[in-house]
Amino acid sequence: MNSPVEFPYESFILINRSSEISIYMQISNQLINAIQRGFLPFGIKLPGTRALSIILNVHRNTIVAAYEELFAQGWVESLPNKGTFVIGKNQEKPFQIKDFEKNNLEHYPKSTGFSFKTSNILDNPFEYSNCEYIFNDGVPDIRLTQIDHHSRIYSSILKRKAHKIGQYNQDGSEFFKKNLSQFLNLSRGLPISKNNLLITRSTEMSIYIVSEILLSEGDIVLVGKLSYFSVNMIFQKAGVKIQPISIDDEGINVEEVREACKKQKIRMLYLTPHHHYPTTVTLSAKRRLELLNLANEYGFIILEDDYDYDFHYDKSPILPLASADTNGMVIYIGSFGKSLVPGFRTGFIVAPENLMIEMRKYLGIIDRQGDVLMEHVLGEMIAEGEINRYLKKSLKIYQERRDYFVSLSEQNLGEYIDFQKPSGGLAVWMKWKIPVNLMQLSRNCAQNNLFIPKTLLYQNKNLTAMRLGFGNLNLNEMDKSIEILSENIKLLS
Template identity: 55%
Template sequence: MSSPAEIPFLSFIHLDRDTKTPIYLQLAQQLINAIQRGYLVAGIKMPGSRTLSELLKLHRKTVIAAYEDLHHQGWIAIHPNRGAYVMDNQTKINERPYDALVSLASYPSQTGYAFKQSNILDNPFEQSNCTYQFNDGTPDIRLTEIKQLSSLYSATLKRKNTLKKIDNPLYTGNYFREQLSNYLNSSRGLHISKDNLLITRSSEVSLYIIAQLLVEPNDVVVVAELGLFTANMVFQKAGANIKTIPIDEQGIDVDQLAEKLKTTKIRAVYITPHHHYPTTVSLSAQRRVQLLQLAQSHGFIIIEDDYDYDFQYEKSTIMPLASADVNGMVIYVGSFGKSLTPSFSSGFVVAPKNFINEMQKYMGILDRQGDIVMEQVLGEMIAEGDIHRHLKKSLKIYQERRNNCCALLAKHFGHQAAFNVPNGGLAVWLEWNIPVSLLQLAKVCQKKDLFIPQNILYQNRKTTAMRIGFGHLTIEEMKNSLEIISSSLVQ
């Protein structure tokens, strides 16, 4: 227990001699507050009146009066020849004038008021300390040249013009938007300017603002039968009535969408056409044309989420729907710098200028400036060609890991599961053709040091499948991980 001499009374006792409240009452009230907040713990001995008066530069009788007031209220007990002690719960009831001490030493565990709560936004992600861990397809942070990124960031931060930008609350980050619009035009066949571009912290933030602008309660938003759960959460939270359509080896079934349009007014269709999440299939060219025609004739919005466009392994690439949109019906959502560390990436939205202007109003409230230094670094990496060089280098490694993963899947599960080699992205869609409980399999694997999160498992009456990310695992790590699954299946 701390001695009275060690208690920093001057940090929580502040007396105002200009008010009408007597000094001894001010002292008593502030000592009570210190007891409530745990600065003076139950049972501790208070400093003597002479000691405290010298410390606070008060007359000794003022301190004595304050102590007597605390004693009468039951906050301290005064024992002759022993001193004064903060009252504790062991003190007999008849020795204190109240039932129990009021304590503010610990922060409240719950609010004293009601507020909106939502299970829609419950965190779907899990964590584990296992040596080997699967995910739904993320880059390997170990491939990033951290020293180069940190030096670029440090150099940018030290520039005088950067400091001026940080100090300017109206700075809009035109440089990065100009560079990014040029990059998207050259790599994805777009025809945009910086005015068609909004920079956000992530794709989830982009979708959140889009939903706030487009979705009214009970508006119908169509998604794939198997789709990106975080996007569904955002639309549901905005009040959307979620409807699903089937998917096959050519992506979403656009014919089924056309049938649904005969009876249902649809506000928006959310798709991941380049590599459908989670099955990794690409939307066929014929269906892309058909979807754009339906959007024009029926007036629904296409929200195109191109979450992993940069990861392509074939020479022939498919351009986004946004590159063929001449009627302003497509909102294009993506992320830039995903091959770098998560803190060096950002989300973006491409849309007609009037829609971007309205989204910017929301950003002005949620994140007015964004990360000015990071945006400057990313803009310079585009201008200097560093992004292209890094992506080209990492793509060779990811392609090798894809090939290795698929070879191992064929070796271990050739007669038990089916999959297609994806032409891009960082994950493989594996469908089991044997009876297996995926949750039980995950439990067995976790005991063997392999963590398989529930968000990559898909099991219902029609489907038993897994979305296995390969980007973050080395060849040896993938080998060990799939051997664990193989050994767990036979148990």
């Protein structure tokens, strides 16, 4: 090709005049892209600024600015009386123009040029839908949160405490840890200091760190026969052997735990004693003491997840196992600010100081930056009593929703399901009295604008059950959701 003007520049330089990126930068970026991918070979002469401006239908000064950008970045050189050339050796052989498909320079590679390990264990179990009504496994309603108030606190702290927040600390905000330790002491009876706390982004992150440090391939971990799927995925990824233990109305079966310990070395027991996931039952006080004694006798770790601890309605919650642990056998994990908007939530781990030292090493690798500013906000909400006021207000609303949801379910689904009114939490565990294909029921409901994710469905030869959250639904949404569910179960029964 003798003339640089003959090159099909208009086929790969596509200008978006509504973009926030200036036109000259769009042109220079796409020219660089073409050079990097071999469409513009080293040594080729670019068109003159006037010629390229005509081809692309832009002002000549725009092309001048684009060429100046290319020169500044070292992609081209300008030779007096000769023109502008892509830096590099001239082609020894005649250059053949590659085939240009529409937008082919904008496509990112569809696959890697190297092999890597893949995991079926960590396949995303979550589903999403555009249905108007959605059941989940029991999450708060962010519409109840006082976003404006939270934002004002955030903005205020950013202004008046910037000099403190600006200092980097991979262990997070000392102010928040101090206030959170006091909060956990008062609300959960945990006699801890800030030195016993590790701040994480989520419960899953906490469990991942614990697994990396405390579990080895082949270790045996006991979990409920029905347990939280995300946690099981983390354990499986660690290469441990998961052994399920049955659950009844008092929580996990302690005698089965005892028998398992007699037969083999147990490394860890994971449980959600306050409201077991997914059945919502509370571990009895008697069994809590028995589990602590077994842990001391057989030397296994108790990983206690305080899932839904903040949401209790009928009576004061039973204190965590960690509050009665005197031998350092319990690791306590949870989330703070679950009822707040997602950006204002955080996770935490409570453990003895010697283990905390090792945990901070792992946190420094996977979340070194953290979110110190947000932790300051949460710390101030504790210090000023704002979190207690908000929890008290939201609990009243969630209790009303629980009562209405239970009443509504009894009226419309009573002949099909069996369930107990939960003492806390944001979900109801429902067992079906009749044979029903839950996946088919879910698909039928989706066609009527009600989404029931597969993670809420529990079905095998011995069990047909669902965990339905009510916390995110107002009364009108509950009416419509139960109506759709009721109508579709009648069609299948």
